Amino acid sequence: MFSPLKKGDMIGIYSPSKPATVTAKARYERGKKRLEALGLIIREGSLTGKDDFYRSGTPKERAQEFNALLRDPQVKMILPTMGGTNANSMLPYLDYQAFRQNPKMLVGLSDVTAILLGMYAKTEIPVFYGPSVASTFGEFPPFVQYTQQYFKNLFMHSLPIPYDMPVPPIWTDDRLNWLEKTSEKTQHPNSWITAQSGVAEGRLIGGNINTMYGFIGTPFFPQIKEGDILLLEDTSKTIAVVEKNFTMLKLHGVFDKAAAIILGKHEQYDDLGTGRKPFEVLLEVLDGNNIPIIAEVDCCHTHPLHAIPIGLRIRVDASKKQISFLESWYS
Known part of the structure; x- marks a missing residue:
């Protein structure tokens, strides 16, 4: 299904709701650096650095950002910058076929529930309720150190079952x-x-x-x-x-x-x-x-x-x- 992330693998980052790369830039940059410190390469989505008041873009623009990462064969995992309120407006425009043909580890929480459950409902490919870049990896020690270790255990190593x-x-x-x-x-x-x-x-x-x-x-x-x-x-x-x-x-x-x-x-x-x-x-x-x-x-x-x-x-x-x-x- 998937393979564990290794150093040099690429993670795609998108903004499904709030424009965190603008409104929480310091926290976003801190989270991005933590992921890069694990040896991972970051591909920022097309709405990075952009905002439309309460959101990062229109429903179609946000879907296009996400779909581009889905279709990129180099991207192994896709993480949101953070949640918000309006990820459900993306659902009619997502490329479910691309996810079915080339599965990636989709991770996120909160408002990203809409995307996770939508992709699972259409494909039955497992998804992961887990961290986002700004709101989670942008947290301070000592709490983020546990989160980072759990991330490495789950996504950068073969998982012992039962776990x-x-x-x-x-x-x-x-x-x-x-x-x-x-x-x-x-x-x-x-x-x-x-x-x-x-x-x-x-x-x-x-x-x-x-x-x-x-x-x-x-x-x-x-x-x-x-x-x-x-x-x-x-x-x-x-x-x-x-x-x-x-x-x-x-x-x-x-x-x-x-x-x-x-x-x-x-x-x-x-x-x-x-x-x-x-x-x-x-x-x-x-x-x-x-x-x-x-x-x-x-x-x-x-x-x-x-x-x-x-x-x-x-x-x-x-x-x-x-x-x-x-x-x-x-x-």
Whole structure:
């Protein structure tokens, strides 16, 4: 399917939503240098250094940038600069056939959920919920050092199967120092949470819930199958929006088919004074559906970030708070 990245391999970078190469240039450049320090060659997309107010370009221009990287035989992996809000507007214009004929490792998170799930829905080629250049690799030590090591383990070496996801010793969701470092961020001691116990194996599907709102129920959204394991995460939402978003998935019948749920850490979550966590809201919405749930997993907007494969089989042992990859993406 794929082969591990090696020094001298090329990564393509594109801007599917926010114009991060303009609005977060220092952070973008920092992330790019970290990737280059791994020996990787960067090919910047055609919208690098460009912006159209809240976005990097029109839907067609953003799709053209992405498609050019898909069609480039030298590009082995494609990473976004960061997310935003409008990647779903690219979906009608993406070259799914090019991805099918010449698969590349597609990695990203947040709003990039639309592109990841759209490409998977049309091709059934695995994609990866993982880092972006500015928002993830542009982070400061010590958090980014863990993220970088996880990236090397997953994408620059042959993967031992089964592979158990590590739990980083620390984490943060501080919004300080977005561009330049002025003070130290809070280092929280880390642990995952057993929201509901149990064990399940199945195909991983999911991503950012707020992004799913923009294309669920369309041909670009993968069909949820009986026994799937759901990855769910969000950022900067109030508890009221969290309840609404979980309920949206329930009303679409998603929870009726799921065998387990991985709930990522929610960056900058606002409980509106309730003291209630996102997993507690999820349990209320599930209303007695007793599937295994691991919460507070480090695969989303917080730092460090560990990538996770969409479309491949994994094992969730919520009782032991353990997530294992059961399939390699390397041929």
